[in-house]
Amino acid sequence: xxxxxxxxxxxxxxxxxxxxxxxxxxxxxxxxxxxxxxxxxxxxxxxxxxxxxxxxxxxxxxxxxxxxxxxxxxxxxxxxxxxxxxxxxxxxxxxxxxxxxxxxxxxxxxxxxxxxxxxxxxxxxxxxxxxxxxxxxxxxxxxxxxxxxxxxxxxxxxxxxxxxxxxxxxxxxxxxxxxxxxxxxxxxxxxxxxxxxxxxxxxxxxxxxxxxxxxxxxxxxxxxxxxxxxxxxxxxxxxxxxxxxxxxxxxxxxxxxxxxxxxxxxxxxxxxxxxxxxxxxxxxxxxxxxxxxxxxxxxxxxxxxxxxxxxxxxxxxxxxxxxxxxxxxxxxxxxxxxxxxxxxxxxxx
Numbered sequence: 001x002x003x004x005x006x007x008x009x010x011x012x013x014x015x016x017x018x019x020x021x022x023x024x025x026x027x028x029x030x031x032x033x034x035x036x037x038x039x040x041x042x043x044x045x046x047x048x049x050x051x052x053x054x055x056x057x058x059x060x061x062x063x064x065x066x067x068x069x070x071x072x073x074x075x076x077x078x079x080x081x082x083x084x085x086x087x088x089x090x091x092x093x094x095x096x097x098x099x100x101x102x103x104x105x106x107x108x109x110x111x112x113x114x115x116x117x118x119x120x121x122x123x124x125x126x127x128x129x130x131x132x133x134x135x136x137x138x139x140x141x142x143x144x145x146x147x148x149x150x151x152x153x154x155x156x157x158x159x160x161x162x163x164x165x166x167x168x169x170x171x172x173x174x175x176x177x178x179x180x181x182x183x184x185x186x187x188x189x190x191x192x193x194x195x196x197x198x199x200x201x202x203x204x205x206x207x208x209x210x211x212x213x214x215x216x217x218x219x220x221x222x223x224x225x226x227x228x229x230x231x232x233x234x235x236x237x238x239x240x241x242x243x244x245x246x247x248x249x250x251x252x253x254x255x256x257x258x259x260x261x262x263x264x265x266x267x268x269x270x271x272x273x274x275x276x277x278x279x280x281x282x283x284x285x286x287x288x289x290x291x292x293x294x295x296x297x298x299x300x301x302x303x304x305x306x307x308x309x310x311x312x313x314x315x316x317x318x319x320x321x322x323x324x325x326x327x328x329x330x331x332x333x334x335x336x337x338x339x340x341x342x343x344x345x346x347x348x349x
Contacts, residue, residue, distance in 0.1 A: 023048045024103040025072030026057055027150055031139055038126070040136055041113040042143060043092050045103035046152045047079055048072035058096045062301040066100035074108075074152030080340065081144060081154045083137045084111040087165025087233075088199045091118045094294045095164060101333040107340075108152050110140040117166065117203075130205035134174040134219040137161055141223060158344050160226040162336065164293045166199065168232020168268075175227045175248050176220040177238045181206035184237025195261035195290075196233035224248060226343045228336050230293040231255045231262065235271040243274040249343040251281045253332060255288035257319040262290045279343075283335055287322035291315040293332065296325045 025048030031040040050072040059065025082102055086094050092111035099109040114133050116126025126132075141159060144151050161171035173179065185206075188197035206212035228251040252275070254268035264284055272282040285292070297305075297316035306313040318325050 022104050022106070023050050023052075023054065023072065024068045024100060025050065025074060026068035026070050029143065031143055033139070038115055038129075038132065038136075040115070040139055041092070042140055043099075043111045044144060044151045045099045045109040045111075047075040047103060047106055047108070049075045057100075058093045058295070062298060062304050063093065064097075064296040064298055066096045068100065068103075074148075074150070078153045078155040079106055079108045080158035080160065080344070081108045081110065081141065082160045082162055082340070083140045084109060085133065085137060085161065085163035085167030085170040086111070086114065086118070087163075087167050088117050088203075089119055089122075090164070090167075090294070091120070095162075096295055097329050098162070098293075098333065098336070101329075102337070105333075105337050108144060108154060110144050110151075112136050112140050114170075124203075127203045128205050128207065128211065129214075130203060131173075131211075131214040131217065131219055133166070133170040134221065137170065137174050138221045138223075141221065156223070157225060158340075159223050160228065160340055161224050162228040162230070163232065164230040165233050165290065166196075168229030169196075169234040169238075171224075171227040171229055172232065172235070172238060172243075172246075172250075173219045174221050174224050175250070176218070176242060176246055178218065178242035179215055179234075179237050180239050181212050181215055181237065183239065184234065187236045191236070191266060193260050194233070194236075194263070194266060196236070196267070198261065200234060200237075226250070226340060228253065228339065229268065230332070231264070231288075231290050232268060232271070233262065235267050238271065238274075240274050243271065244276065246275055246279075249279040249281075249339070250275055251283070251336065251339040253293075253335060254282075254284045255290050255292055255319075256284045256286035257289045257322075259290065281339060285328060285331065287319040288328050289318050289322075292318045292322075292325055292328050296329070 029042045052069045054067035054069050056065040057068050102109050116123040163171040226249045254264040302313040302316040
């Protein structure tokens with residue numbers, strides 16, 4: 001009973017107090033592409049018009065879920081859109097806390113599972129197509145824009161992209177940053193223990209001339225008007241010129257607890273120095289680790305993960321003496337909400 005009560009307490013911390021007067025709907029879909037070679041799992045959270053009792057979504061023995069009403073009718077009016085990109089080896093479940101919180105604040109939030117780099121899909125061929133990740137987000141934007149009766153109407157000048165870890169790299173790319181595979185390979189010789197270097201070598205996206213060219217190409221989507229990166233990786237392969245000319249505002253949030261494979265001084269903080277000062281905001285959260293931006297673990301969740309995959313229980317850890325993860329995430333939600341509100345084009349307000 002104590003365990004159940006603690007889990008409920010954590011859920012209440014992670015869920016905005018406005019939940020009762022701002023219901024959230026949830027719909028899922030599988031998007032096919034023209035060649036039907038990269039089906040894309042899409043999950044959309046959105047402001048809803050319903051009095052139905054919400055259900056716990058993505059709640060299990062390990063992780064705390066969030067409340068939503070499946071297939072509820074969307075609320076009237078236009079809403080800003082956020083597309084979410086998970087990290088390498090993750091999935092859309094990792095940022096349920098963020099999707100739910102933003103939907104309660106009036107955003108339509110579309111999350112995807114990037115083929116080849118999810119927890120249940122490690123296809124080497126799909127993972128190597130790293131340039132497809134920004135395209136996945138563009139496909140999500142297309143799908144939501146095309147179905148206002150399903151997800152709600154989108155304020156087309158207020159489309160943002162938010163990504164964690166490799167997802168952070170993904171949103172920089174969709175905003176207009178360019179990647180230089182040769183630059184990154186040289187840098188990894190100097191910093192071989194960075195997680196981005198290890199994951200990149202496993203995926204080998206530049207293993208063929210065609211892949212290398214596609215990875216270095218312009219992968220931007222001009223519909224995206226703001227981006228947020230959460231403890232991103234692979235930033236050291238982004239070119240100075242493209243970062244200096246990034247055309248949209250960026251909020252860069254980093255976990256301040258350094259580790260051998262994720263040091264903010266080599267990733268987020270270093271990248272910010274190359275971004276336009278006037279349109280970039282940097283926040284380093286001192287008690288957050290790389291995994292503080294993932295779903296809250298329930299009591300006993302770490303042990304269950306360790307039983308199944310020894311060593312992976314670290315995803316439940318925050319910094320030594322850290323606040324509860326729910327409080328760290330409340331800070332992140334507040335930062336993102338304020339940033340997206342402040343950077344909204346005036347004509348859409």
